[in-house]
Amino acid sequence: MSDTHRQDLWLGIDLGTQSVRALAVAEDGAVHGRGSAPLTGERSGGRHEQLPAAWWEGVCAAVRQALSALHPSDVRGLAVCSTSGTVLLTGPDGNPLTPALMYDDSRAEAEARDAQQAGDGLWQALGHRIQPSWALAKLLWLDRHPPPDTALAGARVCHQADFVTSRLVGHPVATDSSHALKTGYDLHSRSWPLAVHEQLGLHGLDFPDVVAPGTLLGTVCPDAATRTGLAEGTPVVAGMTDGCAAQLASGAWDIGRWNSVLGTTLVLKGVTATPLHDPAGVLYNHRSPDGNWLPGGASSVGAGALTAAFPGADLVRLDRLAAHHEPSGAVAYPLVSRGERFPFLAADAEPFLLGQPADEADHFAALLQGVALVERLCLAYVRQLGAPVTAPLALTGGATASPYWNQLRADILGMPAEVPEHAESALGMAVLAAHAVTHGAVGPRSMVRIRTLIEPRPEVGRRFDAPFATLVDALEHRGWLPPLTAAHAREHG
Template sequence: MTKYILAHDIGTSGNKATLFSEDGKLIGSHVVSYDTDYFNGTWAEQDAEDWWKAVCLTSKKLISSLGINPQDIAVVSFSGQMMGCLCVDRKGNPLRKAIIWADQRAQEQVAQIENHISQKDFYHIVGHRNTASYGIQKLMWVRDHEPDIYEQTYKTLNAKDFIVARLTGNFYTDYSDGNSNGCFDLANLQWSEEIITYAGIDPDKLPELKPSTFVAGEVTREAAEATGLAAGTPVVLGGGDGVTASVGAGSISPGKTYCSIGTSAWVTTAAEKPIFDDEMRTVTWAHIVPGLYAPNGTMQTAGGAYQWLKNTIGQYEMHQAEESGRSAYDYMNAQIEQSPVGSNGLIFLPYLLGERAPRWDADAKGAFIGLKSENQRGDLIRSVLEGVTMNLSIILEILRKQVSIEEMIVIGGGAKGAVWRQMMADIYNAKVMVPNLLEEASSMGAAVTGGVGVGLYKDFNVIHQFLDINHTHVPNPEAVSAYQPVKELFDECYFALKDVFAKMAK
């Protein structure tokens, strides 16, 4: 009898429940959305009960719509948004709304830590910079501004850990999500006593650390009634969404690299040790695969820049799309093909929301540079994709200093267009491979992690049963050579305007 794996991907906009058969086939998925409260300029919160309701609804919907016997689900596993702070009591009930990854309120708490440890030393312990994005700084904010909540807090959890607690009654986190708390000793895979001391946080408020494949418990009777799952179903921890995506994209051995292009984008590889950049431009995550790390660089606005272009400059293409029933991007891509490498001398800086890797510059702005009267519409469109890809190529070159990378898998909505994929191959000077499922990497990674956790699979190499490569793009040597001076000019343009951007921000 076929066994199934239920993977939940608890994202920022909603929860996606995905059912896979044990042989790696996607059986079905269902999404339930929820809201985010954005306020006070830099604050972002979600109601954790909305996560739970979404998990219950999507589980029931999948089971009923597919006619699956809940007893045939061998394991439930998770991928979830990272870098959050949800304070819960001893029963696992939320004491306040979750402060999610996008929240930047904890600037004073960042400074408190910096009074004791330099950015460089922090970076070499955690693999990340000390910023307001991470969990420990957010918990410090709760301590400083909501002391009653802090005192009542039994544990602080990330999204998937809260759902695991609801399903099993047990409080754990895995190494990848522990890493996203900002007080994690990356080399030893344990909480950093040094940073916790500097932060002035009670370490007992942090959950116990376990591998991602750890069986956290079984679905309780109460949880079974709420979700439609069978009581006693094993629950595997899973990992943070950025790291489960590494598994789902096949980045499970040293040098195996992938690029994810959605609204934001990142390049991640796998390595046997953390990769520390002298300028701290990249970060390193604890990998889900034992013995590996996931060095990474994430930029703010990738597909988001292309979407911005469509919505502002691409009104004509949007009209064409409405008339024909096709995508506006099809018409934009056709114009890109009429523009040469380098967009006829036009450079686009894709920093519409500031920038994380490789700039770490909140003041950075977007810019078209080098506009001339002979530039055509296709040049503007092409320059946007080139700018995003050249920014990602800087991240790739940092990783290449320590890891040999000659090919990569590309996933996400940006991988749908053949024009952009070939551009990536030429700018990255790497073979670009496109899998059959572009939007399921996190879910597949969670599913494989669950299967390994309960012994359904021997090891993570089973991901190759899930992944089929549909397209491969090989670098064009002439384009690779032509892009080299353009990449150098792209970098020079940012540094030439860096001080200008800072003045504009004031």
């Protein structure tokens, strides 16, 4: 590429479950290069592990692909996001001592209970609850189940993104506060809970320094430049978890804005000036690069219920048919799997269908509507906690491929929504890199393009008031939804 055509680009790298994705983005949001590489893991029951070396190989391949038609010096900075709660232990040199326990590895149930008990007062003050998916529980599991012939004394705690940024820079680096949150990091005091570590027997581990997202970690080292095609000396800044990265990519970055991510399951993330305290511990707060707070929660309802009920179906055809059933003759609580995490915690929650759908289309409509009704309940819950909710709601995730479902969700929620042109977590990391390196001169407002703005139809939305009340009543009757939350939802939802 000739010098006259060069421009400043920002690289975002997303370490997912099934692939690594890399995106080279200009400050106007135009994507100039993209690359990907597959990832595989080992699953068995509650076990889900990946080999960290595969992450680095995938990053090298994805970045080289993204830069294949670009000049390396076009990239002025990069950031990396990864799955929240994924963790491993390394030696002081950064080489792995254990496999990586992935975000959804569920073996640490006993360890989560122990960790919750050990720091119960702190977790209550922070407003969250240690769950088996959290990295702190997994670290305790790794400490209790070390690999054969492996001494873990002095081992270094390493999150998924840390492993890659260390390879990019050429030595172990600090972690960011976003990835550190589920490892028990105290975002209020900005410190590790050493007393809790002592009580759990984890004081022998080396917990890394923690910096804010967007902090310069170092620059691309010679070996990484050779492997990736990046220019030596390219700034590497601390990233965030994939959920926070996707929120940045959605454009929901001002106080009161919320991003609803609907894929296999539903995740709701917003922006507040102060931490959102949740006595139930089902919502937790990340910290944004600009000092605001990012409360969020993940429900177990989602589009996965559609694919389970209608495997291989023509979803576009079913969308058209579902439009004739507003509302459906049935009310669905479409959990993807047993147990609910948000807006209430109920390990024994199970999916249900109230009423008898008239036909296949009516059943499909009930599932679409059920997800949106839970989404409405989630928004009612964050309002109950005192969070501002301002329009428009940013819709992201795989479900946004359905224009009908987007409109239905706006109708049921009763608020305008917008769908970004690109809402990939990798884009969020490109935005963060630009924001950090330019000291805020470039960021979400210029780099996030909006594809569609959706206005709610009040006459349609009113049809779902009764189904919403029916769902709230059913959840409360089963003992899952707390009475105060149910009462607030009926009055203000």
